[in-house]
Amino acid sequence: MKRLLFLILISSVLQYLNSCSVQKPTEIDGTVTVKFVVIDTSGTMVTDPAAKNQFVPNAKIRMNTIDYSIPLQFETDENGLVEIKSERAARYRISAEKSLDVDYWTSIGEQPRTVMLSGSIEIDLSPADEGIVDTIKVGVSYLSSIVINEIYYSCCIDYLYFSDQFIELCNSSDSTQYLDKILICRLADIVEYPGYVKAIRYYQFPGTGKDHPIEPGQLVVIAMDAIDHVHVGGAKHSIDLSGADWEFYNQLSADLDNPNVPNVLNASSVSGGIDFMINLTADEICLVRVDDIDALPTVEESYKLISYETIIDAVEYSSNADHVKALVAQLDAGLAGYSIRSYSGKSIERHHPETGAPGYDTNNSSFDFVSLSRPTPGWQHSQEEIIPPFN
Numbered sequence: 001m002k003r004l005l006f007l008i009l010i011s012s013v014l015q016y017l018n019s020c021s022v023q024k025p026t027e028i029d030g031t032v033t034v035k036f037v038v039i040d041t042s043g044t045m046v047t048d049p050a051a052k053n054q055f056v057p058n059a060k061i062r063m064n065t066i067d068y069s070i071p072l073q074f075e076t077d078e079n080g081l082v083e084i085k086s087e088r089a090a091r092y093r094i095s096a097e098k099s100l101d102v103d104y105w106t107s108i109g110e111q112p113r114t115v116m117l118s119g120s121i122e123i124d125l126s127p128a129d130e131g132i133v134d135t136i137k138v139g140v141s142y143l144s145s146i147v148i149n150e151i152y153y154s155c156c157i158d159y160l161y162f163s164d165q166f167i168e169l170c171n172s173s174d175s176t177q178y179l180d181k182i183l184i185c186r187l188a189d190i191v192e193y194p195g196y197v198k199a200i201r202y203y204q205f206p207g208t209g210k211d212h213p214i215e216p217g218q219l220v221v222i223a224m225d226a227i228d229h230v231h232v233g234g235a236k237h238s239i240d241l242s243g244a245d246w247e248f249y250n251q252l253s254a255d256l257d258n259p260n261v262p263n264v265l266n267a268s269s270v271s272g273g274i275d276f277m278i279n280l281t282a283d284e285i286c287l288v289r290v291d292d293i294d295a296l297p298t299v300e301e302s303y304k305l306i307s308y309e310t311i312i313d314a315v316e317y318s319s320n321a322d323h324v325k326a327l328v329a330q331l332d333a334g335l336a337g338y339s340i341r342s343y344s345g346k347s348i349e350r351h352h353p354e355t356g357a358p359g360y361d362t363n364n365s366s367f368d369f370v371s372l373s374r375p376t377p378g379w380q381h382s383q384e385e386i387i388p389p390f391n
């Protein structure tokens, strides 16, 4: 029965996929030399009450062309300025970040904590911009304790087999966190309600508060179906997910239920398809902790509105370089998933730029994620598994 329904879904999936392609953006000829100044507009760094904006010294600047060529890295000087010399003219995503650590707060006599200032811009740089100083504004970024570390959405190369998707979470904080009551949501890709995202599918971890701990650095895999997709599912090039920590289980459909793997249940009153399935080329996923689902505003019968401030983590991915952003910069300023086609067996995972560690999150998936040649359920990728950016 489940297979039959999958087949019915196929035509619509194929229609969608046909509309997607990876396109290289138009290159502008020549090289550019420009300056950027990084300012904090959130008031976080203001130590002089007369100063409206504060220049941010030693901020990390990362630049990437839209077609995901090798990222460039710079640092601002003591005046918050950085000069970019003789780089190729193109359209760039540029992000700035500055970590205000315990030492910083202690030095100004405030309560020690860790705060990340971050911001990004997208800009065309052409030789005509020579000598221009552009501004990158940064503000406080509320970083997540539990983050979406990996999304395996493209599915295996056994064409039309798509029940091997999974999502991997990571506790990126330094204390025990809890999965209880967290919703994993698939979001609509059109912004209609200012301040809110619209969840069209939402599945929820059970628990009453502290039943399901996740330790610092721990990875937790939630499989679409926690089975051995090679030997039980029959997809030769797929993966064994029978050892997943959790599985999405749609109790309102004919979904599979591995009795040995606990379920993350459909929290909607409607079935909404067979399972928690996400798009094979482009989608938005978020985490939010919700005590009472009924208290969330409902639109279009079963969709839920979730306010930006309550979102624990959000990731937008797309294989299309000309993808129109769906999430606001506050949630995810970038885009993961370059070069990944549907049914390619490839995956995306967070990657600390220096250490390669999991859980790295600056709320900009263009920089926080790498693409992988294969999924890594339950472990962090190695350097060899990273698909190099285009040159």
Ligand SMILES: [Ca+2]
Pocket: 223, 224, 225, 226, 247, 248, 249, 250, 255, 256, 275, 276
């Ligand atoms: Ca399932």
Ligand SMILES: [Ca+2]
Pocket: 247, 249, 257, 258, 259, 260, 261, 262, 263
């Ligand atoms: Ca189960």
Ligand SMILES: [Ca+2]
Pocket: 143, 144, 147, 312, 313, 314, 331, 361, 362, 363
């Ligand atoms: Ca985040």
Ligand SMILES: [Ca+2]
Pocket: 150, 168, 349, 375, 376, 377, 378, 379, 380, 381
């Ligand atoms: Ca992984």
